[in-house]
Amino acid sequence: MIAAPKRTDIHPKERRMILKHADDPSYDTSVDCYIEHGGYETLKKALTLKPEDVHDHVMKAGIRGRGGAGFPAGMKWKFLDRKSGKPIYLICNADESEPGTFKDRQIMHKDPHQLIEGMMIAAYATNTAKAFIYIREEMPHGAVILEQAIEEARAKGFVGDKIGGSDYSCDIVVHRGAAAYICGEETGLIESLEGKRAYPRIKPPYFPAALGLYMCPTIVNNVETLCHVVHAVSMGGEEYAKIGTPNNSGTRIWSLSGHVQRPGYYELENGKHTYGDLIYEIGGGLKPGRQLLAVIPGGSSSKVWRAGERFKGKDRGGNEYDWAIEDVPLNFDGPMTAGSMSGSGAVIVVDDSVDIVDVLANINAFYAHESCGQCTPCREGSLWMKKITSRMTSGHARPEDVDLLASIGDQIAGRTICAHGEACAWPTQSFVAKFRDKFLERAERQAASGSGDIRLI
Amino acid sequence: MAFEPSQPLRDYTEKVIPRYPQKRSAIMMILHAIQREQGYISLEAQEWVAAQVEIEPIQVREVVTFYPFYREHPVGKKYIRVCRTLSCALNGGYKVCDKFLSEFGTKLNETSPDGRVTVEFAECLAACGTAPVAMIDDDLYENLTEEQVKELCDAIKRDVPEQAPAPSAESTHH
Numbered sequence: 001m002i003a004a005p006k007r008t009d010i011h012p013k014e015r016r017m018i019l020k021h022a023d024d025p026s027y028d029t030s031v032d033c034y035i036e037h038g039g040y041e042t043l044k045k046a047l048t049l050k051p052e053d054v055h056d057h058v059m060k061a062g063i064r065g066r067g068g069a070g071f072p073a074g075m076k077w078k079f080l081d082r083k084s085g086k087p088i089y090l091i092c093n094a095d096e097s098e099p100g101t102f103k104d105r106q107i108m109h110k111d112p113h114q115l116i117e118g119m120m121i122a123a124y125a126t127n128t129a130k131a132f133i134y135i136r137e138e139m140p141h142g143a144v145i146l147e148q149a150i151e152e153a154r155a156k157g158f159v160g161d162k163i164g165g166s167d168y169s170c171d172i173v174v175h176r177g178a179a180a181y182i183c184g185e186e187t188g189l190i191e192s193l194e195g196k197r198a199y200p201r202i203k204p205p206y207f208p209a210a211l212g213l214y215m216c217p218t219i220v221n222n223v224e225t226l227c228h229v230v231h232a233v234s235m236g237g238e239e240y241a242k243i244g245t246p247n248n249s250g251t252r253i254w255s256l257s258g259h260v261q262r263p264g265y266y267e268l269e270n271g272k273h274t275y276g277d278l279i280y281e282i283g284g285g286l287k288p289g290r291q292l293l294a295v296i297p298g299g300s301s302s303k304v305w306r307a308g309e310r311f312k313g314k315d316r317g318g319n320e321y322d323w324a325i326e327d328v329p330l331n332f333d334g335p336m337t338a339g340s341m342s343g344s345g346a347v348i349v350v351d352d353s354v355d356i357v358d359v360l361a362n363i364n365a366f367y368a369h370e371s372c373g374q375c376t377p378c379r380e381g382s383l384w385m386k387k388i389t390s391r392m393t394s395g396h397a398r399p400e401d402v403d404l405l406a407s408i409g410d411q412i413a414g415r416t417i418c419a420h421g422e423a424c425a426w427p428t429q430s431f432v433a434k435f436r437d438k439f440l441e442r443a444e445r446q447a448a449s450g451s452g453d454i455r456l457i
Numbered sequence: 458m459a460f461e462p463s464q465p466l467r468d469y470t471e472k473v474i475p476r477y478p479q480k481r482s483a484i485m486m487i488l489h490a491i492q493r494e495q496g497y498i499s500l501e502a503q504e505w506v507a508a509q510v511e512i513e514p515i516q517v518r519e520v521v522t523f524y525p526f527y528r529e530h531p532v533g534k535k536y537i538r539v540c541r542t543l544s545c546a547l548n549g550g551y552k553v554c555d556k557f558l559s560e561f562g563t564k565l566n567e568t569s570p571d572g573r574v575t576v577e578f579a580e581c582l583a584a585c586g587t588a589p590v591a592m593i594d595d596d597l598y599e600n601l602t603e604e605q606v607k608e609l610c611d612a613i614k615r616d617v618p619e620q621a622p623a624p625s626a627e628s629t630h631h
């Protein structure tokens with residue numbers, strides 16, 4: 001019933017920066033507790049600097065977005081259209097809706113002031129007029145915790161008028177979603193925050209940094225990204241950049257789920273570990289007697305990896321690599337080099353107790369449900385892919401389904417307003433490419449699912 | 458039947474609208490407050506919301522009908538959402554759902570004959586590390602087994618009196 005129970009089994013390999021105190025049994029969400037642990041000192045420090053200098057720390061730190069795309073936060077802030085003279089808005093994306101992801105939940109429920117401090121520093125650096133937290137509806141306790149934390153921070157002068165005794169004022173408003181995944185997409189989120197359907201906007205021209213909330217310049221950053229701002233400014237951008245590996249600085253919270261012995265969230269230094277370390281050593285490996293079938297490396301929209309496959313080539317530095325899944329570095333660039341992405345940091349492990357067609361059918365049902373319906377390829381394509389894979393799981397698979405699925409996927413990606421098009425196409429495209437034999441085999445067997453212990457659809 | 462907003466709802470609405478640079482932005486928060494109080498959002502309530510934020514009722518209805526969480530009809534006393542998405546399904550989420558349904562002798566997306574519960578599937582609830590999970594109203598239940606589901610259902614049967622099933626969809630419309 002607790003919205004985010006404390007973890008007692010923190011793995012020795014973890015390097016906890018964002019979740020440093022979160023699971024400490026005596027740590028709570030009050031402002032006093034946060035201050036006792038040195039909280040809001042960095043905001044005070046930031047207020048003594050010029051906004052550009054705070055921004056510079058974030059640039060030098062090389063903080064990359066933790067929400068999905070891994071875009072450098074400092075660079076994003078640079079794109080803000082300051083010439084327009086319109087107010088600037090900051091939005092914290094707390095929609096946490098990519099299947100497999102449950103890290104922002106920990107931050108918001110256990111250490112809300114860290115997020116608030118990060119937001120106020122980001123707001124100061126960008127001269128934000130007003131800040132918002134868009135939290136998904138399915139975290140009602142989280143919304144209450146955040147509202148209360150903001151109230152307490154306001155009473156201490158860290159949010160609201162003349163923060164920390166400076167001339168700068170900025171308030172934070174908590175806004176709740178209503179169970180639509182597409183509100184995680186930043187322009188859909190903005191429409192939703194304007195009190196409309198969450199129909200994503202087309203880019204160009206609607207880049208939030210120029211034409212965002214109320215057509216004003218707007219920054220959208222993920223919860224975890226904004227927390228990293230505190231640490232970058234606290235230790236200084238250059239020091240921060242030493243954590244992790246080049247171009248992959250800092251730590252990252254990985255959400256590990258599916259068929260592993262110790263699922264959970266693990267904060268690790270970027271690039272210092274591999275997918276093998278996460279799945280086998282930290283996550284305890286597979287259940288007894290099971291074989292690995294597939295790994296989904298960065299949220300359910302990321303392209304799947306098939307057990308046993310190898311990734312070979314030359315990286316940008318000209319170095320040759322020859323990796324198994326287990327060797328892929330756990331950072332932003334590793335999974336990209338291996339043809340997929342780290343996305344939201346959600347690693348889903350699938351063992352051989354289930355059929356791969358069923359797995360895709362489950363994923364397709366999600367994306368078909370969540371299409372906003374504006375673009376024909378996404379709306380019709382996601383539903384069509386869902387119908388085909390559902391039919392395949394009901395004992396009516398056909399050999400030609402593989403190519404049909406691939407062609408539908410190919411006709412969605414790149415032809416839609418927002419990246420939900422890719423998000424729904426990538427699973428199908430990658431599953432049929434990598435498991436072609438299994439899809440054909442399913443057609444041969446004509447087997448229906450659902451008789452076994454585990455049903456996926 | 459005209460919608461009569463309660464005093465707390467009026468107070469909340471007055472407080473929440475000025476938080477936003479534009480009134481319309483407050484719609485979702487007001488709708489949440491109405492649904493919490495009334496259990497659903499009637500067309501009359503939508504007209505009232507439209508008047509508060511100075512837009513047309515159809516613009517409110519567009520919002521209500523887009524977001525899965527908002528509903529225009531009453532549901533059971535307890536609103537149960539079982540996660541259907543991959544990490545939960547891999548860990549038995551569908552079985553958990555079946556157990557809720559059989560305990561109350563009901564079907565997915567329907568209100569049980571005793572009016573106590575409505576069971577639905579939800580998409581990933583951002584708690585996949587403790588799969589399978591379900592929400593009962595505001596509360597999240599993790600690492601669910603069939604035995605635990607049975608206990609939760611027994612508790613609901615004990616604590617929630619039987620009620621007339623929710624009126625059908627038609628009766629809440631004009």
Ligand SMILES: Cc1cc2nc3c(=O)[nH]c(=O)nc-3n(C[C@H](O)[C@H](O)[C@H](O)COP(=O)(O)O)c2cc1C
Pocket residue numbers: 064065066067068069070071073093094095096097098181182183184185186187220221222223225226418419420423
């Ligand atoms: C379909 C879709 C869903 C998304 N869902 C989320 C989400 O739940 N949370 C999130 O932070 N970003 C999500 N994103 C990414 C956001 O659009 C945006 O890039 C991100 O919030 C930027 O923050 P960051 O740079 O700090 O990562 C989603 C993107 C797409 C295309």
Ligand code: SF4
Pocket residue numbers: 182199200370371372373374375376378379416417418419420421
């Ligand atoms: S790609 Fe899909 S979700 Fe995105 S705008 Fe188009 S229809 Fe909507």
Ligand code: FES
Pocket residue numbers: 099100101540541542543544545546580581582583584585588590
């Ligand atoms: S899949 Fe069920 S909570 Fe994420």
